[in-house]
């Protein structure tokens with residue numbers, strides 16, 4: 001009998017081993033992974049990350065944030081590059097978003113945060129309050145006050161919510177959990193300019209879209225903007241729990257000694273993993289190839305499924321792809337799994353694909369063939 005809270009609906013299958021882009025169950029059956037553990041193992045089970053973890057475990061895996069941590073400096077430098085950000089390390093996406101909300105409020109001295117209907121920002125009280133989906137919040141009582149929800153891709157709906165107390169606008173550039181919906185570029189350009197003109201901070205939640213997922217290190221690079229605050233998690237440690245918040249250096253004063261913190265945040269083990277992830281991703285050809293592979297996958301899906309009556313839309317950005325369908329999602333996921341392919345769902349009618357960015361075109365073809373088969 002299980003001793004676990006039944007807050008997850010688990011499939012009756014356990015993966016006990018993994019290699020590259022394959023997962024293996026207890027019987028040794030191999031599954032091609034088109035999920036990356038919900039956008040986490042973006043490099044697959046990569047030998048470089050494994051080696052970094054093993055090496056760090058031999059030296060020292062934790063020190064508190066009372067001491068220097070050159071690995072945090074290293075990861076921050078790789079994340080920031082030439083941009084004018086400072087980094088804070090947390091343990092998850094929700095925690096990165098908590099830091100973002102706290103920084104925005106403290107830096108502006110205002111409280112209001114405008115997020116969006118159908119958004120997802122995490123399960124802690126602040127992140128849950130930012131989330132624009134009732135099903136995430138039902139039964140948990142009052143959330144954090146001063147959050148309001150605009151309509152995605154509708155600038156007027158944002159303007160309608162702005163008050164003299166508005167600290168920040170917060171959004172995903174591709175709404176992930178609710179259905180893989182990319183933001184309209186014209187909307188993002190106009191929203192970013194509007195925020196700048198009105199002294200409202202622009203927070204981009206890149207917990208799912210970041211770390212190469214869309215074919216750029218950050219999805220905001222597709223939109224030609226530079227947010228005031230960016231949050232990261234899922235792919236950052238390729239499976240070890242780590243989150244990050246990047247904020248413009250001019251807000252540094254708001255996060256001074258003692259203002260915010262985390263016991264585990266950015267410890268040596270997770271930073272060693274994140275640093276190795278960034279080494280792989282920032283190698284010259286890596287991200288352009290991810291972009292190309294994402295386009296290849298989307299085109300292959302269009303060719304195979306666009307005429308299928310059960311498929312109502314195929315959309316996405318880079319290697320973050322949604323197949324909208326009229327069919328039962330659970331059945332599709334099970335059918336794919338029986339054929340050795342792991343896929344995700346999003347919202348009520350979308351099959352979500354977050355394949356490892358290291359997938360070869362042959363493996364992409366293999367996955368598309370299985371998807372074509374199950375939709376037929």
Ligand SMILES: *Cc1c(COP(=O)(O)O)cnc(C)c1O
Nearest residue numbers: 092093094120121122176207208
């Ligand atoms: C997954 C996700 C989160 C929450 O991350 P956790 O690590 O589960 O707390 C927040 N924002 C977005 C966009 C996500 O996809």
